[in-house]
Amino acid sequence: MPYAFSPDDVAFLASAEGEKAIAACDGLGLTDASWLSDVTSARRLVGDRYAAVLETVLLRRKASSKLDDPASWLLTSEALQQASASPVARHRAARLAGRDVHDVTCSIGADLVELARTAARCVGSDLDPTRLAMARHNAAVAGVSPTVVRADALAPVTRDAVVVADPARRDSSGRRTWKPGDFVPALDELAAAYDGRDLVVKCAPGLDTSIAPWAREVELVSLDGQVRESCLWSGGLATTRRRATVLRTGEAGAGAAQWTITDDEPDDAGVGEPGEWLVDPDGAVVRAGLVRHYGARHGLWQLDERIAYLTGDEPPPGVRAFRVLEFGHYSEKELRAMLRRHDVGRVEILVRGLDVDPNTLRRRLKPSGSGEASVVLTRIGRRPTALLCRAERVPA
Known part of the structure; x- marks a missing residue:
């Protein structure tokens, strides 16, 4: 424990x-x-x-893998698990730069510190006195000085500030919950308490956002290929309906939005046979329902309108894409022959749209060649299809 x-x-x-x-x-x-x-x-x-x-x-x-320079921070295990990664918190704070902001569930201060760097005035509040003490300490060692007070998130103590909230998503037994009514504070109670105010709520990426009718924009955010959160923005802050934001660390401008895409862009990607490359869009794009928009931006098309894979003759910059070496109808017998033709012994198996377990299939295939490749198993219409590919990192 x-x-x-x-x-x-x-x-x-x-x-x-x-x-x-x-x-x-x-x-x-x-x-x-x-x-x-x-x-x-x-x-x-x-x-x-x-x-x-x-x-x-x-x-x-x-x-150290989540927060910038946490060597002097004070934390609790549960608070660290829920804390926003620093690049994600920094991205959200940048959207609120110059505003008065109140983080009503500030916990140990992961979001509060980044908000305080960009806000005109910044307040953090929480009910837990231990976490509040940690937030004050962490803000001080980070070189910022927000006002930190003890207050119930459902009892407003500010008037005109943008309200930022990150409700706890564990039930009374400590298990993770996906029911917004079990959040602390509950999502509908939070929206009611700040009715008419600019409101930003961080949620898990799998949340059914239809339960938040007040949210005018849903932003899916990924960091280094992992979808970290969905962020709900009220009407006064929304600039589109659906947005995917992809962040990268270890690159120029680390922590800044490397790129973003919204549903305001064209979505005429089309559907067709495999091209020279296969692209698996970032998870934020998929969860935001913007696969066709992403395809249209980069001149790609879908293999199947219900499957998230894209294909084309040139991949987008800065992604891991798959150069298609061969493709055809999928059966274990035909796939085994395909692997032999290309002398493949080490194989990565990716599956979407078919009921196939990659690990079980790999054991049955027993590839024995000297090379390596990626196999993508998917469905094109009703046809199960195997694509033998070579994974490559495309320069940014």
């Missing part, structure tokens, strides 16, 4: 003595194999505070 921090723990961990204790334990392995000996060492090094210190060391290590 994750350690349950108290405000007293936060006060200690934020102090010079606490930072010394954390530094003293930072070199411990903290693996399953070393845990018992690490606990013994931590007790000897820092005394009764060892549990809070060890949990902080562990959480900072985990946070």
Whole structure:
């Protein structure tokens, strides 16, 4: 079970003595194999505070893949799991630059810190005193100074600020929930509390957005190929109906929107036979229902109007695309022959639109060649189709 921090723990961990204790334990392995000996060492090094210190060391290590420079942050396990990745939070904050903003579920401050960098004035609030103390500390170490107050998200304490919310998505037993009525605060109660206000709500990417009729724009956001969230924007903030935003790290302008596409763009992609390349659009594009728009932008067409794969003679820049080497009717016998013709021994199998388990199929195929390839199994009309491809990273 994750350690349950108290405000007293936060006060200690934020102090010079606490930072010394954390530094003293930072070199411990903290693996399953070393845990018992690490606990013994931590007790000897820092005394009764060892549990809070060890949990902080562990959480900072985990946070390094999600938050910018979390080496001095204070976190809880649950709050870190739900926190926005820094590039995603930064993108949202950029859309609200220059506005007065109130983060009504600020938790440990992952979104609050980025909002405070761009907002004219910024307020963060939460009911949990421990998380509020962490948010104050994290904002300070990040070099920003939002106003942080204890308040119920459903009891407005600001008037004209844009309201940003990230409802907790776990039920009373701690299990993840997909029912908006079980969110804390519930989605409909949140919308009612801020009726007439500019409202932004971060949700899980799989949410059925039809349950939020107040939302005029739904934005699906991915980071490094993984869809991270859907963001609901009220009428005063919406600029389109559906948007996909694709973010990349480790590139120029890291954390900024590398590109975005909306349903205002043409969607006349068409349908046809496989071209020289096969493209699997980013998940944000697929979930936003913008596959045809993306295809039209890049001169691609669909293999089947109900399948998200696109094809064409030139792939979009900066994507992992599949150069089509051969394609034909799919059966295990014909696919096995296709692999032999191309001397394939290592094979990646991608499936969409067919009831095929890639791992089971790979074991049955037993490819034995010296090369490697990707196999895409899909449906074109009613015809099961196999496409033998070579995956390539297209320059940006």
